Amino acid sequence: MQNQLQAIIVSKQTSRWHRFDSQQAINEAAVQRILAAAQEAISARGRFSIVLAGGGTPKSVYGLLRNAQADWSKWHVYHNDDRCLPVDHVDRNSLMAREVWLNHVAIPANQVHDIPAELGPVEGAKAYAATVAGIDTFDLVLLGLGEDGHTASLFPGHVWDDSLDAFPVFNAPKPPSERISLSARRLSDTREVMFLVTGAGKQEAVDNWRNGVAIPATVIAPATGVDVYTFGVELK
Incomplete structure (x- = not known):
């Protein structure tokens, strides 16, 4: 089955799980949902505000968006986190999104x-x-999921200042150690959240999430x- 949907509740977060059988299928489904969300927002409010994630799976999705038809003049683009590196550094999320999609x-x-x-x-x-x-x-x-259960730059074992919209990150377990992230509260203040999770290396994090373990991804809890x-992961 190309898209298998399951819904579970973890703490105050309601999560709906969609399983795809290929990288192409998940990429295309994500693009379709993004474009539909944009059209809905522009029709209702005259603008579309999207928060981007970094990583390999979003990069593939952004590559498809580059050739999509949309009312780009109404799009407003933000990022959920980035690394404290020069603007032209290859590991900057903003540079990746610009080179693959936004500059085109x-x-x-x-x-x-x-x-x-x-x-x-x-x-x-x-x-x-x-x-x-x-x-x-x-x-x-848009959000991803790390093998340790982190999302954006919300890492396990770290204290996050949820009183801020964006906060500094020090001693990140993945280099570089210094980053900036939107807070869980700010990421939850949205009409829709889409996590993109691919690869067998994410299996333990997915299992923990679905079994009610309080990994960072579970604190993203919009009302919707x-x-x-x-x-590439099993939904056990």
């Missing part, structure tokens, strides 16, 4: 909001908090629940 579509430059992580974690987080402060509720937040698109 007609989204106005002032509607693409990169995290200024090159300023360092403290100053960059302050600046990005000011950027997102004027946004009421996001329309769609979250949709988890998976490929």
Whole structure:
């Protein structure tokens, strides 16, 4: 079955699980959902605000969006996290999204909001908090899942300041150690959340999530629940 849907409740988070049988299938389904969310938001409110994730699976999705037909002039693009590296560093999430997708579509430059992580974690987080402060509720937040259960730069064993919209991250278990992340509260203030989870290496994190273990991904809890698109893991 190409798309197998299961719904479970973890703590206060409602999660709906969609299993796909190929990388192409999950990529295409994600693109279709993103474009549909954009059309719905633009029809209802005249704009579409999307928060991007980094990583390999989102990169494939962004590559497909590059050739999609959309009312790009109404899109407003944000990021869920980024690494404190120079703007042209290959590991910057913002650079990846621009090179694969954003530089090739007609989204106005002032509607693409990169995290200024090159300023360092403290100053960059302050600046990005000011950027997102004027946004009421996001329309769609894209997230990934690390093998340790982290999402964005919300790592297990770390204390997150949920009073902030964006906060500095130090001593991240994955290099670079300094990052900037939107908070769990801010990521949950959205009309829709889509997790993209691929690869057998994520199996333990998925099992923990579905068994009620409090991994970081479970703190993303919008009122509408979250949709988890998976490929390469078993939904036990």
